[in-house]
Amino acid sequence: MLTVLSCIAFEHDPIFVVLAVLILTVGAALSIHLYTRVRRTQGALKYMWLLLCGLIAGGAIWSTHFVSMIAYESPFILGYDPGMTAVSLLVAVSGTTAGLLISSLSQRSALIELGGLVFGATIAVMHLIGIEAMKVSGFLTFSTPFLVTSVILSCVFGMIATNRVARPTTRFCKYGAVLSFMLAVASMHFVAMAGVEVVPLRLDGGVKDLVSNQLVGIAVVFTMAILMLSALITYSIDSANAQDADNKLHYMAHHDPMTGLPNRRALDRHLEGLLSRTGNDNARVVVMNCNLTRFMEINEVLGYSGGDALLRHVARCLSGNLDPGEFVARLGGDEFVIVGKPVYNRGYILEFCKRVQALVSRPMTWQDEEICIGGSAGYAIYPDHASSGGQLLEAAERAMRRAKRDGGNTAVCYDADQDQQTRDRSALAMDLRNALKNGEFELHYQLQNNVVTRDVTGTEVLLRWNHPRRGKVPPSEFIPIAEENGLIPDIGAWVLRTACLEAASWQTPLKIAVNIAQMQLSDGKFPKFVERTLKRSGLDPARLELEITETGIIADTSQALQIIHQLKRLGVGIVMDDYGTGYSSLATLQAFPFDKIKIDRDFVKDLGLNKQSEAIVKATIILAESLDIPVLAEGVETEEQLCFLAAQGCDEVQGFLFGRPMPVDKIRQLVAGPEANRSVDATAGKTDKIRFVSQVA
Structure with a gap:
């Protein structure tokens, strides 16, 4: 440890070290942010975000390495081979992209850590190619313990970085991922360089067609600036488009004329925007489908005017008492959908279900009589039960139907096994139609x-x-x-x-x-x-x-x-x-x-x-x-x-x-x-x- 610290303090220019740290910090933060978006996106867009993430991550690793090499003070450095320097950039971008791709293929399996291992190994390979690109008046010797330790640290921190993004336990895990990214790069460079020794052979330098430190520094800063600017512009455009979609949703004012609540189309838009924003934050979203109990009986006794009054009463109870960030819509008839706010713990989900049921069950006074009603509710959780808004609504509706079959006036969580039983029953019904024939x-x-x-x-x-x-x-x-x-x-x-x-x-x-x-x-x-x-x-x-x-x-x-x-x-x-x-x-x-x-x-x-x-x-x-x-x-x-x-x-x-x-x-x-x-x-x-x-x- 003292050797590594001594290497940083006495063998590197502090100004360039600070510049390297700045480049690495910005690059790591952008890369982790983009990688989170990759994991939450499906289809062709997923691979577009992956390519951009690989460019930023690989560029940050490559830039940090060569700025750090410029900071390395040695009179024996003659310059850098342009071909090997370009190869090191290509390896950094392609390797990190491959590692992040592997890690994004699964939600739970060991592929997450395997991708992080590839990511860390890419840092090590890129570092060694970068060292090979550096030409000195003599030859380099490596300390095997330092080199092995640096490779192990790089791989371990790479695995931690992808693990913290894919398996979050708190909202601060994404910052741990950024820190792990930085440590993977820094440990590889500084631990390895602490074991490097230049054995001089001559001082006049006779190698031609080398790029000087100044030109490498300019190229590195220019390349990284272009990559980061592209990422910021792309992400800004994406955020602006999402904000524009939200604004159009408000202007469209697609609401249910009976209750004044948002309708199905507004619900779909809300879920789409919410899940898109939540995809960058690793939070959970609960969606509850609530159907009023005995509504048809009450509708027959009170008439249509009484039934409409009851629907408006339930709508007021829900919309006026939900917490900030929660959303309620009426899909038609006596069916309401309530969307919770993004959370990181399951305690909120249970409290949310009890609170919604209590709001739905509030009695209504109609023509000097107190009318009481309950609700059969089913809820589903993103991303545990579904990966899109439509699937989430369907899962919540299936859970609501099961709650009604079980007697009503209760909240039931979506169960994939129960859903499969229902599907099997439907398939059996289809087969039964042809059994006689x-x-x-x-x-x-x-x-x-x-x-x-x-x-x-x-x-x-x-x-x-x-x-x-x-x-x-x-x-x-x-x-x-x-x-x-x-x-x-x-x-x-x-x-x-x-x-x-x-x-x-x-x-x-x-x-x-x-x-x-x-x-x-x-x-x-x-x-x-x-x-x-x-x-x-x-x-x-x-x-x-x-x-x-x-x-x-x-x-x-x-x-x-x-x-x-x-x-x-x-x-x-x-x-x-x-x-x-x-x-x-x-x-x-x-x-x-x-x-x-x-x-x-x-x-x-x-x-x-x-x-x-x-x-x-x-x-x-x-x-x-x-x-x-x-x-x-x-x-x-x-x-x-x-x-x-x-x-x-x-x-x-x-x-x-x-x-x-x-x-x-x-x-x-x-x-x-x-x-x-x-x-x-x-x-x-x-x-x-x-x-x-x-x-x-």
């Missing part, structure tokens, strides 16, 4: 048995989907999607037609039970469809049972009752499915002519474990007996459950105790032979004797 559905059949005799009394028809890429998709996954997308009528019609055709071919006349969705039951043409299906298949109507849930008939009781009576006149059976999970009202049992009641599996699975479930099962069986309606229990898996149901007087059961749902080829084998005892494998792997009923009850 592509023949991807198949039917499975689960046996229904008499409790006492264990005779097979019928089968329930179950739908399965064999997806070409995903394999077997569970009904619990694709049935809700089919309901949401209006595909149930077509799928349900296929199930009924296929099941009737299949059952009509069986030698053993077992009953089949087919589930009917609410959309089918609300269709006035459904009874005619069932009648045509029975005629075309040749199936005895007495062998067909249609299973409906109470939630499927509660929406329009009169319409459902009318359709059920039409179905009953065809001779088919009507079964109440999943009894106990819906309203389970006595009025429903009294009003509708059910031929059977199915107790839901959720109650059966807890028999012997839960007294409440046992009480519900007992009460259901007693109620059914009093109404003279047979009872079938679903989900029977153990002998203990079967014995309990038999003791209570249950008529039929269905479950894994008598076998899992089987495909059509297996059910055909099971019912193809003469009426005799046949064995089927039970779930536990044992073999039970299953007898078929020869007559349909």
Whole structure:
């Protein structure tokens, strides 16, 4: 360390050292500022900023070196080789550009530090070429420890410089990057020069075509001045253009006429300018999408004037109470977007979300009544969740929709995994539209048995989907999607037609039970469809049972009752499915002519474990007996459950105790032979004797 300080103090002209430091400081500050812009920019503009950054950084390194060499006081220096001097400038510019390019390719990976390593190594290579360009009356000797140390320091400080820009922890990290840049150059030059010694051979100098110190100094200062002036002009033009765009945004006055808030176009402009400015400061920006809870209900009760008054009330609460630097816009309807100010810590984001929710929830007085409302909010963070304003708004909107699905009145952060699940669900919905056409559905059949005799009394028809890429998709996954997308009528019609055709071919006349969705039951043409299906298949109507849930008939009781009576006149059976999970009202049992009641599996699975479930099962069986309606229990898996149901007087059961749902080829084998005892494998792997009923009850 003393040797290095001695070299600086006694072997360098202090005036030129100060000039070198000045050039290095300005060049480092400009380079880091431009490099930050490079990391925040995408597309062709990114490489334009990168080229300018490489020119400034390489020029600063090259200029600092040769000004420092001019400051090096030695009577043996004859001049500089112009060719090698030019090569050193080319190496400095190209090497730093390459290093900064590598470092800007990634947001998080080790490429950041690798680019800094290339950057530091370029300083070392340029220094050695610059030393080679210097001609002396004698020859130079290098101290290996000093040279190795200088190269290591240059590379380490180069890595720190890119690390502080790419991985900031405070707003002051960019100043640390500038300091690291300067130390990388200074340590390389002064530590290496401290170990340089000139061994004189002659003093007259006989080398021709060399450039003197004075000319090198003029060339260096002129080159660096041009580069810095170009950078300043370019950056000034860019800043002026950005400011001009902001001014035009204010003059355009694109605001929502209802609330006076900025509209979508103003929001886009604001985000564009904000993210452009934030890109140079490594800050985070939060965007929240807030949708009012129960707004449609309030709009219907208060009328359009009341709904408009509520929107203006929310707009005043938001715009009048946000902090400086925060921004609010209305996109339409009851959808508001609030943009936070650039910050460096996540504590602000949580406080921001709570404050916005509190502002939205402020009550409004309307015609002497206090109207309260909440908000479902979703938020996304730049650059964590998106790299542009449009992507940020889309992410916040997706989070808001998830908040509404979760019940509302809460703020939910954007989750890429949740978003992927939504995309997968949408993709599944698209595939579901073609599943029927592509023949991807198949039917499975689960046996229904008499409790006492264990005779097979019928089968329930179950739908399965064999997806070409995903394999077997569970009904619990694709049935809700089919309901949401209006595909149930077509799928349900296929199930009924296929099941009737299949059952009509069986030698053993077992009953089949087919589930009917609410959309089918609300269709006035459904009874005619069932009648045509029975005629075309040749199936005895007495062998067909249609299973409906109470939630499927509660929406329009009169319409459902009318359709059920039409179905009953065809001779088919009507079964109440999943009894106990819906309203389970006595009025429903009294009003509708059910031929059977199915107790839901959720109650059966807890028999012997839960007294409440046992009480519900007992009460259901007693109620059914009093109404003279047979009872079938679903989900029977153990002998203990079967014995309990038999003791209570249950008529039929269905479950894994008598076998899992089987495909059509297996059910055909099971019912193809003469009426005799046949064995089927039970779930536990044992073999039970299953007898078929020869007559349909």
